[in-house]
Structure formats: C-alpha cells, structure tokens
Amino acid sequence: MLAGEVLIFEERGRLLAYAVVRSKSFFGRDFVELLCVGTEERRRGIGGRLLDEAVATASSERIFTSTNESNTAMRGLLQRQRWHLSGKLEGMDEHDPELVFYRDASE
Numbered sequence: 001m002l003a004g005e006v007l008i009f010e011e012r013g014r015l016l017a018y019a020v021v022r023s024k025s026f027f028g029r030d031f032v033e034l035l036c037v038g039t040e041e042r043r044r045g046i047g048g049r050l051l052d053e054a055v056a057t058a059s060s061e062r063i064f065t066s067t068n069e070s071n072t073a074m075r076g077l078l079q080r081q082r083w084h085l086s087g088k089l090e091g092m093d094e095h096d097p098e099l100v101f102y103r104d105a106s107e
C-alpha cells in the first residue's frame with residue numbers, strides 16, 4: 001500500500017481486526033481511514049485498542065478519523081476513547097453527513 005500502514009489485531013493466529021492509517025494524508029496529519037473488527041469479536045475492546053495503537057504510533061502529534069453520522073458503533077467508540085469532534089462534512093453520502101474527529105498523542 002502506498003503511503004499507508006495497516007495495524008492488525010491477531011489472536012491465536014486469527015486476524016480479528018485491522019485499521020488502515022494513512023500517514024500525513026489529512027492536511028498533513030495522519031488519518032485512520034478504516035477500522036474494522038470481525039462481527040463476532042465486537043464489544044471486546046479490540047477497536048479501542050487498535051485506535052489507541054494508531055494514536056501511539058502516529059507520525060503526527062494530532063491524528064484524525066471520520067465516520068458517518070449514522071454509525072452509532074464508531075461514534076460510541078470515539079466518544080469512549082475521548083476523540084474530539086472537528087466538524088461535519090455534507091455532500092458525501094446523501095442524508096448521512098461525515099463527522100470528522102481528532103485526538104492528540106499527548107492527551
């Protein structure tokens with residue numbers, strides 16, 4: 001993958017989750033483009049651990065991500081992990097704005 005990094009979560013040789021982090025791709029800051037936990041493995045804290053790892057290993061002090069307003073799971077996770085709302089983007093998915101969040105490594 002060009003200019004990117006994939007964080008993976010493995011357990012007993014099974015890939016349970018991954019995060020795609022694009023280095024310096026969002027106004028010069030790292031951006032978590034995708035975070036996905038296997039359906040059977042959700043609510044075990046794995047998504048939170050991958051997000052923490054993304055923050056800890058980011059190449060920028062501040063790291064961003066985004067999710068649709070309708071994605072209650074991701075919004076709940078970001079709130080739990082103390083990410084801050086940066087803003088709302090209209091015009092991507094009709095009637096479902098994209099919410100942008102950020103977190104600082106030093107927090």
Ligand SMILES: CC(C)(COP(=O)(O)OP(=O)(O)OC[C@H]1O[C@@H](n2cnc3c(N)ncnc32)[C@H](O)[C@@H]1OP(=O)(O)O)[C@@H](O)C(=O)NCCC(=O)NCCS
Nearest residue numbers: 034035036037042043044045046047048073074076077080
């Ligand atoms: C969003 C996602 C990554 C969360 O991963 P996860 O491993 O289940 O998250 P965690 O177990 O770390 O959740 C930690 C906290 O987040 C919140 N949360 C997670 N899923 C939630 C849900 N479905 N509804 C409400 N809150 C939720 C809760 O506060 C949860 O803590 P709790 O379980 O003690 O209540 C997972 O649901 C997923 O892969 N979804 C499909 C892909 C996706 O939409 N990715 C995000 C956009 S790229």
